Amino acid sequence: MLNDMIIGMAGSGGDGIVSAGDALISASAREGYYAMLTKSFGSQIRGGESSCRLRVATTPVLNPGGTLDVAVVLNWEDFLRFGGELPVGPDTVVLYEKKTGIEPAAIPLEVKPAIVLAVPMSELAMKSAGTLQAKNNVVLGLLAGWFGLAREAILEGIRRKFSKKGAEILQGNERAYAAGLEYADQHPLARDFRLSPPVARGGKRRVVDGNEICAEAALFAGCKFFGGYPITPATEIMQHLQKDIWKHGGSLLQAEDEIAGIAAVVGASFAGKKAMTATSGPGFSLKSEVIGLASITELPLVCVNVQRGGPSTGLPTKTEQADLFAAVFSAHGDTVRPVLAPIGVRDVFGVTVEAFNIAEQYQTPVIVLSDQEIAQRKDIIDPVDTADFKIVDRVKPTPEELAQGYNRFKFTDSGISPLSHPGMPGGSYLAAGIEHNEHGDPTSSGEMHERMNDKRLNKLNPLKQRRDLFILEGDPSAPLGVISWGGMAGATLEAVRTAQARGLPVKLLIPKLIYPIAEEVYRDFFASLQHCLVVEQSHQGQLYRIIRMWVDVPRGFTSLARSGANPISPDAIVRRIAAMAENTPATPSTTSR
């Protein structure tokens, strides 16, 4: 029996592959498993190829994993379009639609898996339900039968989904599911591939994606205004917020463009409210001037950038981590903007709340770098305990301070000046994109500019001491280190644990605070290291390079970086760790780039 299983499925848009994935993860949650569901599509609006991968396990799942344990192919052409996203290995069980007419020995894969089964999926659907639309329920039956997945819970899910559509449709789909189960029972696999029973029932666990939980976190943090513009893969944040933000006394603007969206957010923040925007790469580029305005006016705001492949339109539906430079260096002038990155779906909650807190405390725009995978991946998560989070509000001037004559940009030890808002008597000031003195009056004095730059940059220094925004694992004296961030952190964490289990002396650092670079945290991490690997999904290795800008790195400081939409599997990371252990770079072409 297995404790961990990765299932990949691909077909055409109408095959219902993605809804089969949704059904499987919901059933897995009810049954008591943990799971992670990623979906991948061509960029067609409807139809075209679609796929999903479900990793289901008895313990929390850290990443979508590498090679598939089970591949479900409704159509080879579509399956092959996903390439490295659905890797098949010699041990993968391959189930494919018999109607494709290809013999098991002749399937179009470079590897030859031991178990390859041509299943008459369409035929079973037609015979049982009279419609090809029931094919995905046949697939669910096959998976439940052969792999021991949530047999009862899937049936419950089918009943819930189709009960409103009339008895005939409901029964047809139930029969299709039963036909799949029966087929599996009648054709037992050569080996036992069944998943172990769950450790406990699901309880309050839920299925959620990164964008939905981001919206929940924003409301929890006190967000009262959202301004944004539809863009893949960030739109769902706005779509979730528009349902409930009004109940919290807030409002939401679908603006005429990306610039207007963030400009309205700056306005709402000036008016005294916590405010947020969300976008993806192209929109983030457009917003950069207004982010600079928020920096110089010292107005809090949160800007979520759900990264996708770039530059320009790039790969709108695929994940990448290549907007780190853009986030760190967005907008002109000498500024520092905090950049945070969640490491998974559940972590989006805490990081979003933290982003609001930092924005409010330090009166600064904060950028959250999510990515397409985290944003649109569905995870089964344990409930978030909101009691774990505090809420920070901006410091406002006291009546005494206002009576003494208010200076909006007053020099203070912390660099943080109390912030008034319209409606507050005695607090009037001029916010301006132009450089200003303490009172807010425009100035072109070089001396004042230097002092204000000092104020705006130095006020963020305490952030660098926030060690709670870093994950450290492993023996502090280990000679090997691995660093990763954001969407790649899960695979890296799994790889490091695997390497540690094999006895390799390796430790791990995952920053959630990406910028400003916390020099001391990295220096402490590097102190014991002979070799260090930075794992990320960008062609240039952007974190690898940014760390080098601020910190002296160990001699063997190398990068494992690939462009978006090319997953880096835990196995690949383990191989690089092993290579470091042998003091030999794995492939010269990818080291020290």
Next chain:
Amino acid sequence: MSSPAITDCGCPPPAAAPLTIKNFRSELKPIWCPGCGDYGVVTALYRALVNIGRPPHEVAFISGIGCSSRIPGYTTAYGFNTVHGRALPVAQGIKMANPDLLVLVAGGDGDGFSIGGGHVPHAIRRNLDLTYIVMDNHIYGLTKGQLSPTTPRGAKTPSSSHGSMEQPVNPLLYVLAYGAGFVAQGIPADMDGLTKMIEAAIRYPGFSFVNIQSPCVTFGDPNDQMKVQKAKMRKLAEMGHDPTNRLHAMDLAQAYGTELYTGIFYQNPNPPPTYDSQIRERQAALQATAPAA
């Protein structure tokens, strides 16, 4: 918010201690050239705000970039001198976040009809209750005299030394076509008329637009200065124009650039609901059905 009894237009009855211009004038000295039309605009605005009677701290005054966009700093309102062309979206965010505020927006013709031109139709159709004042001088003054979107065809400027080859935009016709509920035009030389139309614009419950032909004394056309304007001005009220007649207003607006009509071109007699009033309604309705945790 401290103001009780806010009326339909968002304007309360006059305060107990009457406000004066001193309450609205800041200590900052304007950067404008001597003789700039914008001095007259800010004076008319002080007067209008005195008549409206909301205290300065309940006024948010938003601008973009340009000579005229410096104007919020010369008032005691909460001012926000934003980036080029984005005054309207910033102002809308402010009004949405706090609908109780009196929100004024100002800028030049370049700010409003060139770099920020894409925001104007959306501000109008969204219809938040704010007043947009454009100081239209037909030139880019801050960058020393280049073509602006309202510069007449043929004009020779540092960026068009052979003469402009473009048709200027017609701000009045634009905003009327976009559906603005209140459209007026004034000149600083007619201080009383300008004050009244700004006041009427603020009192209009919805998006209101005032185009002020505010001459640039340094880079502007010598034939487009205050004295010439005063002689050329024709008051719509005296011409018998009915400001509730939108088509006639559009007809008159066609003459932008040739005739200088001043006063209210159009005022919707049946103002549609504002976006901010709808926000309040939606918040109240949803809070009543399911209170937030």
